[in-house]
Amino acid sequence: GIQVEQSPPDLILQEGANSTLRCNFSDSVNNLQWFHQNPWGQLINLFYIPSGTKQNGRLSATTVATERYSLLYISSSQTTDSGVYFCAVEGSYNTDKLIFGTGTRLQVFP
Amino acid sequence: EPEVTQTPSHQVTQMGQEVILRCVPISNHLYFYWYRQILGQKVEFLVSFYNNEISEKSEIFDDQFSVERPDGSNFTLKIRSTKLEDSAMYFCASSSDRDNEQFFGPGTRLTVL
Numbered sequence: 405g406i407q408v409e410q411s412p413p414d415l416i417l418q419e420g421a422n423s424t425l426r427c428n429f430s431d432s433v434n435n436l437q438w439f440h441q442n443p444w445g446q447l448i449n450l451f452y453i454p455s456g457t458k459q460n461g462r463l464s465a466t467t468v469a470t471e472r473y474s475l476l477y478i479s480s481s482q483t484t485d486s487g488v489y490f491c492a493v494e495g496s497y498n499t500d501k502l503i504f505g506t507g508t509r510l511q512v513f514p
Numbered sequence: 515e516p517e518v519t520q521t522p523s524h525q526v527t528q529m530g531q532e533v534i535l536r537c538v539p540i541s542n543h544l545y546f547y548w549y550r551q552i553l554g555q556k557v558e559f560l561v562s563f564y565n566n567e568i569s570e571k572s573e574i575f576d577d578q579f580s581v582e583r584p585d586g587s588n589f590t591l592k593i594r595s596t597k598l599e600d601s602a603m604y605f606c607a608s609s610s611d612r613d614n615e616q617f618f619g620p621g622t623r624l625t626v627l
Contacts, residue, residue, distance in 0.1 A: 452615035501559040
């Protein structure tokens with residue numbers, strides 16, 4: 405099945421810093437989503453981005469489907485950005501399940 | 515803004531007992547899903563449901579699991595005889611169409627003692 409790898413596994417930042425999280429996937433996809441899992445365990449939808457670039461406030465994401473990767477940019481990080489960021493993909497071949505990566509754990513310190 | 519809701523938020527049960535986890539998907543959505551996340555691990559797909567039948571299931575979704583849409587709004591996951599290893603966060607999700615964005619509920623934390 406399709407493989408999803410995220411890097412880095414852990415990231416420690418000072419408030420105000422910028423960061424880039426990466427998601428590589430092994431096959432063509434019909435859906436790619438980025439999530440933030442908050443300290444209470446809730447999965448917050450950040451982006452639905454099977455291709456192209458989107459921006460939402462301090463966050464933006466780019467997916468280059470032909471090269472099978474996606475990037476999540478966090479600018480001017482805040483302590484509330486702390487948590488785990490997951491990339492999840494849905495393969496192109498007769499499937500509707502999301503396959504999640506192992507996540508990037510982000511800690512932002514004041 | 516419409517959202518997926520789940521009840522209960524926490525459930526504690528004894529090994530061997532049956533549990534039913536409940537979800538109310540977004541009202542105009544047609545595809546429904548269950549995922550689970552064991553503590554400290556990644557989120558894993560369990561089952562997808564469309565047009566009143568299972569469309570896809572994972573190896574985890576064995577005979578101890580079942581899903582149902584008993585009425586026009588609820589979507590349930592039943593675990594017939596819980597095991598210790600069923601302890602996890604269970605997420606329900608829904609989407610308006612295949613390949614569209616999936617929206618997740620807040621999860622039910624299941625603890626099996």
